[in-house]
Amino acid sequence: MGRASVLRxxxxxxxxxxxxxxxxxxxxxxxxxxEDESNELxxxxxxxxxxxxxxxxxxxITAAPAQLAIVPGKTTSAxxxxxxxxxxxxxxxxxxxxxxHFTNQLSEPTTVHWHGLHIPATQDGSPFExxxxxxxxDYVFRIAxxxxxxxxxxxxxxxxxGYQVAMGLFGGIIVRPARDPVPAPIQEKLLILSDNRFxxxxxxxxxxxxxMAAIVDAENGREGDILFVNGQHTPSLSxxxxxxxxxxxxxxxxxxxxxxxxxxxxxFRVGSDGGLFEHPEKVSEVVLANSDRVELLVRGDAAxxxxxxxxxxxxxxxxPHTRPTDWNRPLDLLSLTYSNAAPAAPVxxxxxxxxxxxxxxxxxxxxxVVVFTQGMINGKHxxxxxxxxxxxxxxxxxxxxxxxxxxxxxxxxxxxxxQVLDRNGEPELVPRWEDTIDVPPHESVRIVVRFDDFAxxxxxxxxxxxxxxxxxxxxxLLE
Amino acid sequence: xxxxxGSASAIALVLAASISVAVLAxxxxxxxxxxxxxxxxxxxxxxAITKEVVERxxxxxxxxxxxxxxxxxxxxxxxxxxxxxxxxxEFLIGPCYVTPGATPCFxxxxxxxxxxxxxxxxxxxxxQIFNALRYGLRPEDTPDxxxxxxxxGKGNFPLHPHYLAPPMPWPAxxxxxDSDLVAIAAYLKRGLKPVRNKVPDSEGPPDFWASAxxxxxxxxxxxxxxxxxxxxxxxxxxxx
Numbered sequence: 001m002g003r004a005s006v007l008r009x010x011x012x013x014x015x016x017x018x019x020x021x022x023x024x025x026x027x028x029x030x031x032x033x034x035e036d037e038s039n040e041l042x043x044x045x046x047x048x049x050x051x052x053x054x055x056x057x058x059x060x061i062t063a064a065p066a067q068l069a070i071v072p073g074k075t076t077s078a079x080x081x082x083x084x085x086x087x088x089x090x091x092x093x094x095x096x097x098x099x100x101h102f103t104n105q106l107s108e109p110t111t112v113h114w115h116g117l118h119i120p121a122t123q124d125g126s127p128f129e130x131x132x133x134x135x136x137x138d139y140v141f142r143i144a145x146x147x148x149x150x151x152x153x154x155x156x157x158x159x160x161x162g163y164q165v166a167m168g169l170f171g172g173i174i175v176r177p178a179r180d181p182v183p184a185p186i187q188e189k190l191l192i193l194s195d196n197r198f199x200x201x202x203x204x205x206x207x208x209x210x211x212m213a214a215i216v217d218a219e220n221g222r223e224g225d226i227l228f229v230n231g232q233h234t235p236s237l238s239x240x241x242x243x244x245x246x247x248x249x250x251x252x253x254x255x256x257x258x259x260x261x262x263x264x265x266x267x268f269r270v271g272s273d274g275g276l277f278e279h280p281e282k283v284s285e286v287v288l289a290n291s292d293r294v295e296l297l298v299r300g301d302a303a304x305x306x307x308x309x310x311x312x313x314x315x316x317x318x319x320p321h322t323r324p325t326d327w328n329r330p331l332d333l334l335s336l337t338y339s340n341a342a343p344a345a346p347v348x349x350x351x352x353x354x355x356x357x358x359x360x361x362x363x364x365x366x367x368x369v370v371v372f373t374q375g376m377i378n379g380k381h382x383x384x385x386x387x388x389x390x391x392x393x394x395x396x397x398x399x400x401x402x403x404x405x406x407x408x409x410x411x412x413x414x415x416x417x418x419q420v421l422d423r424n425g426e427p428e429l430v431p432r433w434e435d436t437i438d439v440p441p442h443e444s445v446r447i448v449v450r451f452d453d454f455a456x457x458x459x460x461x462x463x464x465x466x467x468x469x470x471x472x473x474x475x476x477l478l479e
Numbered sequence: 480x481x482x483x484x485g486s487a488s489a490i491a492l493v494l495a496a497s498i499s500v501a502v503l504a505x506x507x508x509x510x511x512x513x514x515x516x517x518x519x520x521x522x523x524x525x526x527a528i529t530k531e532v533v534e535r536x537x538x539x540x541x542x543x544x545x546x547x548x549x550x551x552x553x554x555x556x557x558x559x560x561x562x563x564x565x566x567x568x569e570f571l572i573g574p575c576y577v578t579p580g581a582t583p584c585f586x587x588x589x590x591x592x593x594x595x596x597x598x599x600x601x602x603x604x605x606x607q608i609f610n611a612l613r614y615g616l617r618p619e620d621t622p623d624x625x626x627x628x629x630x631x632g633k634g635n636f637p638l639h640p641h642y643l644a645p646p647m648p649w650p651a652x653x654x655x656x657d658s659d660l661v662a663i664a665a666y667l668k669r670g671l672k673p674v675r676n677k678v679p680d681s682e683g684p685p686d687f688w689a690s691a692x693x694x695x696x697x698x699x700x701x702x703x704x705x706x707x708x709x710x711x712x713x714x715x716x717x718x719x
Binding site for chain 2: 212215216218219319320321322371373374375376379380381402404405406407424441442443444
């Protein structure tokens with residue numbers, strides 16, 4: 001390289017020294033941590049079934065503004081399903097017919113998206129089916145057989161999902177099989193993970209439009225510095241030494257990815273988005289991307305009377321331009337409190353849970369490529385009036401999801417569960433049901449999906465809600 | 480300079496030492512075109528891509544020393560335009576080169592320019608590469624559209640532009656004629672074999688250098704009409 005070129009380059013490079021890099025682009029300091037020693041983890045209540053008919057679940061959900069005590073000594077204006085965060089849990093069985101009487105008491109359009117459920121497109125709560133302010137809408141669908149698992153519901157209106165979820169609109173769904181392969185003595189816990197940030201007066205903090213923080217939120221997705229499990233900040237969960245618990249964990253955060261580990265416990269991963277695996281897998285940690293779910297069997301191995309924690313270990317999902325300076329700080333999600341009782345009798349972890357077969361890939365109707373760049377899919381922003389892909393009901397397709405940028409983007413397809421075939425060409429060895437799959441920087445994932453039913457328009461998108469709202473989303477039309 | 484390690488170090492060193500320099504170097508020599516047309520945003524003339532166009536792109540890449548940062552000594556070299564191969568090829572932008580720990584300090588990395596789908600330019604169109612060279616816009620952050628303005632938010636120019644990391648000298652090279660930038664993009668996409676080399680993303684300020692690449696700092700595009708107050712419009716040679 002010639003010296004002149006070097007000099008010329010350096011002058012350009014020098015520009016950057018004059019760059020004023022705002023020091024205060026990060027979030028404002030949080031209010032004092034919300035700690036409560038008697039903060040025992042509580043499960044969200046279950047939506048009450050108003051129907052007496054067998055296999056019919058009829059519930060009511062209202063989305064409305066609420067004044068909630070989230071920050072000590074303050075009242076926070078939030079949005080809530082049935083007055084609480086998270087909303088009450090929809091607890092149903094495979095084959096149930098579900099009727100949800102939904103009322104929108106917000107001042108803006110919303111929808112309820114039944115994330116992961118295999119239901120008709122018109123019932124999916126997509127941006128194509130908004131419920132206007134003051135309106136009521138009945139969602140009616142049947143829970144597909146074989147789809148037992150952990151799901152969640154949240155708003156999905158055009159461009160406002162991130163805001164409405166951040167304000168508190170999300171809730172869990174549990175779909176149960178007729179006979180659960182996990183033995184009944186194993187206690188079940190639903191853990192809905194979320195994060196948020198607050199201004200000193202207790203209001204939920206959104207970056208001011210045009211500010212550097214807003215640019216960072218748009219880039220990273222809006223992250224909160226205070227973590228919640230079921231709406232509680234670092235609650236405690238009791239376990240007995242030797243006891244095995246079943247944890248259904250939902251990542252309801254708009255942008256934060258959790259790398260979960262539990263000190264002093266043995267973890268068996270037994271299920272993902274679409275329910276149980278065929279066999280449990282012993283793991284030391286689990287990465288849970290946005291809207292991902294995991295089912296764990298957690299065996300408490302610490303001594304009676306001690307205390308450990310479910311922790312979110314550092315996970316670098318960030319573009320290096322906007323990576324928070326404290327990204328590598330581990331955070332506690334909940335404390336695991338061991339009772340003084342003598343260790344419980346050993347519990348057998350079932351070695352086989354349910355059969356999970358690979359989808360048939362011998363006849364593939366379409367191979368599609370979905371390229372993630374920042375805020376775009378295949379170089380385009382979302383357009384409600386455009387159809388990006390057209391497919392046929394009754395066919396099987398392979399989609400390759402490629403992430404060309406330096407941060408993670410979790411891919412979500414509405415309405416249909418899929419199986420991951422390979423990552424970066426490395427075959428997956430075990431079939432699992434997913435509806436969301438994280439794609440790390442410069443990696444690719446191939447999935448196979450069977451469109452067995454339900455013609456209509458389906459969304460696929462990045463599940464960082466800010467990215468989805470900015471148009472990192474496309475439309476699949478099934479005919 | 481014989482090695483890329485040498486050039487990177489030299490840049491970083493001189494960079495740190497030349498804090499007071501504030502003017503952007505103009506291209507040292509125009510190509511010896513018969514008539515220099517002043518390019519304007521939006522009216523991109525795109526020649527049909529022939530072998531000659533691709534070879535012109537190759538010539539421009541060699542003569543502009545793209546490989547000085549992006550890899551290789553000549554087109555037969557291993558790693559030709561395939562991006563950084565290790566930390567020795569990275570740039571430290573900011574005073575931290577001299578004073579460890581001084582801020583701001585960003586590590587930037589010449590990226591893989593070969594048409595590999597995942598790690599190079601394979602999934603970007605020639606128009607996106609053109610927009611990167613003409614406007615400094617990162618192809619992964621910019622829709623694949625014709626840009627007809629240099630004002631953020633207008634004519635498809637992004638409202639919050641994400642610029643390529645320094646020291647990529649696009650503020651100088653954007654003044655090359657359309658046909659040259661089209662030729663460079665054509666060579667990168669059609670004249671090169673893909674090489675898989677995953678280059679980590681460059682670091683930078685959260686505004687993706689938007690505050691660095693203002694008109695005040697890098698001049699206007701197109702450049703002001705000749706002659707300006709600093710220039711002589713008559714073509715008579717000056718006597719000493």
